[in-house]
Each structure stands twice: as structure tokens, then as C-alpha cells.
Amino acid sequence: MEEKLLDCFLVPAGLLLFTLYHVCLLYCIIRYPRSTVIGLNAESRYQWVLSMMTDPLKNGVLAVQTLRNNIMASTVLATTAITLSSLISVYSIRYYAHVSFLATLPTSVGKRDSIEYVARNLNRGSFFWSVGLRAFYLSFSLFLWIFGPIPMFVCCCIMSVILYFLDTTTSFTRHLHTCAFKDAVKPDNLESSV
Known part of the structure; x- marks a missing residue:
């Protein structure tokens, strides 16, 4: 009976969290496209x-x-x-x-x-x-x-956090994206790639 109660609570909570994240992301894409990686990729x-x-x-x-x-x-x-x-x-x-x-x-x-x-x-x-x-x-x-409602809920929570860092360009994530780009394109690597 406890597992059924967890199913009734954690599964909708996980799906709600995942949905709310994507609704907020869609709002940011429409209103502030440069604050998201999706908007920057579109440009x-x-x-x-x-x-x-x-x-x-x-x-x-x-x-x-x-x-x-x-x-x-x-x-x-x-x-x-x-x-x-x-x-x-x-x-x-x-x-x-x-x-x-x-x-x-x-x-x-x-x-x-x-x-x-x-x-x-x-x-x-x-x-x-x-x-x-x-x-x-x-x-x-x-x-x-x-495997149960707990792994599903934990996966939704972890995935929402990871997607936030991959999708947004806040000051912290922008720094991560910029560092990765600078490391990939160094001046001495530029000549070897051309």
C-alpha cells in the first residue's frame, strides 16, 4: 500500500516538475531568447x-x-x-x-x-x-x-537541474559555455584546424 501511495504522489510530482521546467524554458525562449542556448543556437x-x-x-x-x-x-x-x-x-x-x-x-x-x-x-x-x-x-x-516511483522522481529532478545548466545562459552557465568554447578554439589550435 505504501508503494501505491508513493506512485500516486512522486510520479505526478516528477512529471509536474519536468513540465514546469519546460514551460519556464519555453517562456524564456519566447520572451528572452538570448538567455537560452536554444535562442543563441537559432541566431x-x-x-x-x-x-x-x-x-x-x-x-x-x-x-x-x-x-x-x-x-x-x-x-x-x-x-x-x-x-x-x-x-x-x-x-x-x-x-x-x-x-x-x-x-x-x-x-x-x-x-x-x-x-x-x-x-x-x-x-x-x-x-x-x-x-x-x-x-x-x-x-x-x-x-x-x-524500478519504482523514487528512481523516476529522482531522475526527473536530476534531469531538470542538468537541463537548466544546458539550456540557459545565466552568468554561471554562460561562464561554463564560454570556457568550453575558448578551450576548443585556441589560437594555436586554429592554425592546425585550417
Whole structure:
């Protein structure tokens, strides 16, 4: 009887915590996009599309390969958490496939509306990919429910804290992201990568 009581309390509490975190994250993405990694990535993807489409003959293969890798990652995640993200994966893959055609079209620098259209579709695809990834995280928490409500609740709590550090750009997390970026791109490493 005690385990049933724990199921009735901890499972909804864990799911509520996970849901509340994502509602707060969605609010931040809409109102303060630069305070989230998702918003910063959207800006970066816009710049990427701009650079890819300014010289499609030079960057066409790179653009298609990059999008192909994202399609493969989306497919793997969708098949892993098929019951939660099967519909989401269709949109994630659809937008990436659509952008793979559009990003290789020759366009002049003056036609910003076509570049913005491609960047908007790429960001939509990335958004659906992110939603599919979140469904995968939720499926892991639900999987742990097999072992009882306590592991499931603990997983929801730990995952919400980890996602907070991965999703936000507060002063503490910004410092972590900046240090990781500075370590990856050092001036002496820059010459070897080129």
C-alpha cells in the first residue's frame, strides 16, 4: 500500500516538475531568447544559413552533409523513443530535408527574404529536433518508473537541474559555455584546424 501511495504522489510530482521546467524554458525562449542556448543556437543557425547560401557552389556539399547528420540524429532519437516522439520526428526530418534543398540554391546577397525563409525552416527543424530530444529524456524517466516511483522522481529532478545548466545562459552557465568554447578554439589550435 505504501508503494501505491508513493506512485500516486512522486510520479505526478516528477512529471509536474519536468513540465514546469519546460514551460519556464519555453517562456524564456519566447520572451528572452538570448538567455537560452536554444535562442543563441537559432541566431547561429541563421548566420550559418547566410554564409552557406552566399556561395552555394563552394558550400553546398557542406550544407547538405551537415543537415544529413541532423536527420540521422533525429531518426535515431525518434526510433529510440518512438512512442513519445513519432509525430515529432516526422516534422523534424521534414524541415531538415526541405532545408537541404533550399540551402544549396544560388541566391544573391541582396535577396535576404529567401535566406530568412531557409533560416526560419532550419530553426523549425531544430525546434522539432529539440522537442524530440526532450521526449527521449522523458521516456528515460518513464523507463525508470519500472524500478519504482523514487528512481523516476529522482531522475526527473536530476534531469531538470542538468537541463537548466544546458539550456540557459545565466552568468554561471554562460561562464561554463564560454570556457568550453575558448578551450576548443585556441589560437594555436586554429592554425592546425585550417
